[in-house]
Every structure is written in structure tokens, then in C-alpha cells.
Amino acid sequence: IVLTSRRGADTPGAAELLADLAALGVDCRVARCDAADRAGMADLLADLRRDGPPLRAVVHAAGVSEVVPLAETTLEDLAYVIGPKLAGAELLDELLDGVELDAFVLFSSIAAVWGSGGQGAYAAGNAYLDALAERRRAHGLAATSVAWGPWTESGMFGEDAPEQLRRRGLRVMPPGLAMAGLRHALAAGDTCVTVADVDWATFHPLFTALRPSPLLADLPAVRALAARPAEPAGPAAPTGRDLVAELRPLPAEERRAALLDMVRTDAAKVLGHPSADAVDADRGFLDLGFDSLTAVELRNLLTAATGHELSTTVVFDHPTPAALADHLYAELFPDEGDPGEGGDEETVRRVLAAIPLxxxxxxxxxxxxxxxxxxxxxxxxxxxxxxxxxxxxxxxxxxxxxxxxxxxxxxx
Structure with a gap:
């Protein structure tokens, strides 16, 4: 086995890894070589042809990632993230032209399959690997591109990321499980395959909160969720209070104020703020920092508090705390008509502000x-x-x- 990196044997952990592999009886060396450096890669391949046994398999696992909103992504950001993926893969494909290989493996990502917030450049770079694998297969060459879900230990994320991923329905995979998936993909002759540990009951509702996904809807696990019989209607999660009974004796404006306070308090809780003071009643939820996960979490809190089933898109359908509070008022007190009937200026402003653009x-x-x-x-x-x-x-x-x-x- 020949392992390459820009720092070679100076890469942290390289000596320990070599010792572990040697103890297993594996002949291994570490070479200093940047996968995107044409001269360095050509020299390494020439050395291997001269000194070693014939090259039988290649695994291109280089990659860097950074989270940048698409609108703020610069050409420099694109080059930094896409370069190691694209240039290294292209060089290996070119320099190994005519070499018969048992495997040509490219490490792609689920970001290229269904997207990942703030990782537009990373998604594009990995999608290129998938396309390169298809091109090689079309020419009769070995190629397998694996779109990986998150890994433990060697994953490209921070310390708190595994918990954030779990809340979104993505479980991090131990290397042993991931390697079992790779062995299966190579044995099955897959060209492009996704290997991820997904809790679809959590992931799919969050991913489709704003729009449906034909890609995911046809998966057997997702179809099974859709076919599952609805749970019998029952009381909402116990809250120790009957909100409607509490609010009904109050004047209409006090009810609305109480509902707005509840929305702001729960929104602050979901976003991790210490109090509702951080949540402006007339500021858009997206501007406040909501995404599909926090939107569903707020919806769940409000569903439990009101005892009224709310849609998963309710936060985006009513895009400010004030607009959402007005919607809750209309849902909880339908017998009192549209809160805009009075026609006063403040009510008209609230109703208009609640209408999506x-x-x-x-x-x-x-x-x-x-x-x-x-x-x-x-x-x-x-x-x-x-x-x-x-x-x-x-x-x-x-x-x-x-x-x-x-x-x-x-x-x-």
C-alpha cells in the first residue's frame, strides 16, 4: 500500500499508522505527494512502475470542506474546495490511461447527491467525481464513486457536528461499517453509490419541509414511511394546561399578545437564546437564523403547547413571529372570524406582512x-x-x- 499526502511521513499519526499496518503484515509506505501536483504524481507513478509490483487499485480520497453561503462564495473559495477533488481525480485518470486496474475508487459525498447547506462548492466538486466515474465506465474502465455520509473518527467536521447531524437524521458511521459498504459496492460493480446511515423518519420530513423531493420519495424506506398507517388521533403531549381555555376569557388583543409571547419564547428556545428579547416580532424567521430543522422543532413545540396539529411548513408559510401568532389565533379561535375583519391599520399591516412574497x-x-x-x-x-x-x-x-x-x- 502506498499512502500519499502533501506532508508525507510528517503527517500527524503517520508513524503510528505504519506501525499498525506492519503488525498486520502489510507492506506500506508513505510518500510526500500532492494529488493535484502533476509533476509529483507523475514521478511517483514512475517510481512505482520501476520499483514495485504492478499497480492494481487507486483510491482518491483527497478533499477539503468549508461552509460558505452560496451567495458569498468567491472564485477563490471554489478553487480551494474543488481543486483537490477535481485536479487530483483528473490527473489520476490521465496518468493511468491504458493501465488495467481492478478498482479506481473516488470518495464523493452525500452533498453531491441531495445537497448540504453552505457547501455548494463541495457539492459541485464531488458531483464532478460522480460524473468522472460515469465517463470512465462508459469507456470500459474501472470506476466507483462512493457518496459518503458522515464518518466517525476521520469525518470532516467539528466536535459538535455529530449531535447536529443526529438531530437531522444522519448517524455517523464507524469506519468498519463504511468499509463494509465499500466492499459491497466494489463486489456489486457499482459506478455511483451512496453509503450513509440515515434515519429516514427524521431526515425526510426535515429535508422536504419546504419542497418535495422526487429523488428521496421513491426510496423503499421513505415509501414505507408514507404507507405506514396514521397513528390514531389522541391528546397532544401533556402540557399541564388548556391554552384555549386559558386565553378565551381574555380580550382579543391580549390573546394575540399571549400567543406572540409564546411564539417568541419558543423561537428563542429553539435558537438557543436566553430570552424572547432576542426574537423581534416583525423580523423574518430566516433572518433570525431558522433552517428546516429549527423550523420543525418550533412547529413541534407550538403543536404541543396548543394541542393543534400544525403543518411542517408553518414557520415558512407565516414568516415572522407576529404573522405566526396571528395564524395561531385564527386556528385556535375560528369562531371569532378573521382577525383582519376590524380593518384597523395595525391588523392590516400584520396580515399583509404574513403573506409570502x-x-x-x-x-x-x-x-x-x-x-x-x-x-x-x-x-x-x-x-x-x-x-x-x-x-x-x-x-x-x-x-x-x-x-x-x-x-x-x-x-x-
Whole structure:
């Protein structure tokens, strides 16, 4: 076995690894060679042809990862993350052209299969490995690309990542289990295969909270979940209180205030804030830091507290704490009509702010709403009126910001 890395024998743990392999009777050496260095890789392969037995298998496992939002990803970020994957694989494919191999294994990632937040560059680099494996197979060459789920011990993540992954339904695999998956893939002749330990009952609802996934929906384990008979309806998780009975004697505005306080308190709990003060009632949940996991966790807390079954997308359907509190009010007290019936300005603002931007656009109302704000403001702004926002700023606003802009314009 020939192991390569940029630091060679100076790589931390290399000496211990060599000793362990020697104790198992394995002849192993460590070479200083960057997988993306053409001259270094060519020299190493020449040495192996000259001094060693014929090369029979190659495993390309190089990779680096960093979490950067896609909109903030630079060309330098792309080069840093994609380079070790793409350049190393291309070099091995080129330099071993014509060499008959038993295996040509590429270490890909589940990020390339279904995506991973903040890892757009890493997903693209690994998707390239999958495509390279398909290309080699099409030319009759050995190739197996394995899209790995997270590993223990050698995984590319921080200390708290395993718990975060578990909460999302991804269990980290011990190396022995992962290697069993690799042996099976090679024996079966797979070209591209995913090896991951997934708790589908947890992962699938979170992954599809915002949109369905045809890729996952056809998996046998996911189909089995969908076919599972619904559990008989029963009482909500015990909370020691009857929220509706508690709130019904209160005036409507006090009920809404109590529901808003509950939403903000539970949102703070999910996000790890010490108090509800950190959760602005009119700030979007996405701006507050919510993702699919925390959105479902907040929905679960509110379902338990209200005794009312809420959809998994409720946080995204009603994108601010104030809007979600209004939705809860309508669900818990349907006999009192739409909270917007009064038509007071504050209620109208809340109701408009709760409407997702796409719904305003689909209904053909977004342009009219913005036009109403501009027209009402008149050609010359009155003293003290805010200046018109530039077009670029309008594009960056969320729903609440757009509605607020239109309504503030109508005040002048």
C-alpha cells in the first residue's frame, strides 16, 4: 500500500499508522505527494512502475470542506474546495490511461447527491467525481464513486457536528461499517453509490419541509414511511394546561399578545437564546437564523403547547413571529372570524406582512402594491417623508420590508 499526502511521513499519526499496518503484515509506505501536483504524481507513478509490483487499485480520497453561503462564495473559495477533488481525480485518470486496474475508487459525498447547506462548492466538486466515474465506465474502465455520509473518527467536521447531524437524521458511521459498504459496492460493480446511515423518519420530513423531493420519495424506506398507517388521533403531549381555555376569557388583543409571547419564547428556545428579547416580532424567521430543522422543532413545540396539529411548513408559510401568532389565533379561535375583519391599520399591516412574497406575485398584487405606495406618495415627497428606495434595495427586501415600504408610503 502506498499512502500519499502533501506532508508525507510528517503527517500527524503517520508513524503510528505504519506501525499498525506492519503488525498486520502489510507492506506500506508513505510518500510526500500532492494529488493535484502533476509533476509529483507523475514521478511517483514512475517510481512505482520501476520499483514495485504492478499497480492494481487507486483510491482518491483527497478533499477539503468549508461552509460558505452560496451567495458569498468567491472564485477563490471554489478553487480551494474543488481543486483537490477535481485536479487530483483528473490527473489520476490521465496518468493511468491504458493501465488495467481492478478498482479506481473516488470518495464523493452525500452533498453531491441531495445537497448540504453552505457547501455548494463541495457539492459541485464531488458531483464532478460522480460524473468522472460515469465517463470512465462508459469507456470500459474501472470506476466507483462512493457518496459518503458522515464518518466517525476521520469525518470532516467539528466536535459538535455529530449531535447536529443526529438531530437531522444522519448517524455517523464507524469506519468498519463504511468499509463494509465499500466492499459491497466494489463486489456489486457499482459506478455511483451512496453509503450513509440515515434515519429516514427524521431526515425526510426535515429535508422536504419546504419542497418535495422526487429523488428521496421513491426510496423503499421513505415509501414505507408514507404507507405506514396514521397513528390514531389522541391528546397532544401533556402540557399541564388548556391554552384555549386559558386565553378565551381574555380580550382579543391580549390573546394575540399571549400567543406572540409564546411564539417568541419558543423561537428563542429553539435558537438557543436566553430570552424572547432576542426574537423581534416583525423580523423574518430566516433572518433570525431558522433552517428546516429549527423550523420543525418550533412547529413541534407550538403543536404541543396548543394541542393543534400544525403543518411542517408553518414557520415558512407565516414568516415572522407576529404573522405566526396571528395564524395561531385564527386556528385556535375560528369562531371569532378573521382577525383582519376590524380593518384597523395595525391588523392590516400584520396580515399583509404574513403573506409570502410568491403568493403576492402569483396573485398579481406585488406590482400593484408597490405602485400604490409610489402613487400615494405623490411626485414630490412631503417634508419628513422617507426617500424612495432605489431599485436594488427593493430587490433585497423581504415580504415584511416590501409591505412596510408600501404602507409607509401611503401614510404621507
Amino acid at each position: 410568491d403568493r403576492l406575485r402569483q396573485a398579481g398584487l406585488l406590482d400593484q402594491l408597490l405602485r400604490l405606495g409610489r402613487d400615494t406618495a405623490g411626485p414630490a415627497p412631503t417634508v419628513g417623508a422617507p426617500p424612495a428606495a432605489p431599485e436594488g434595495e427593493i430587490r433585497d427586501l423581504d415580504v415584511a420590508g416590501l409591505v412596510r415600504m408600501a404602507l409607509e408610503g401611503s401614510d404621507s
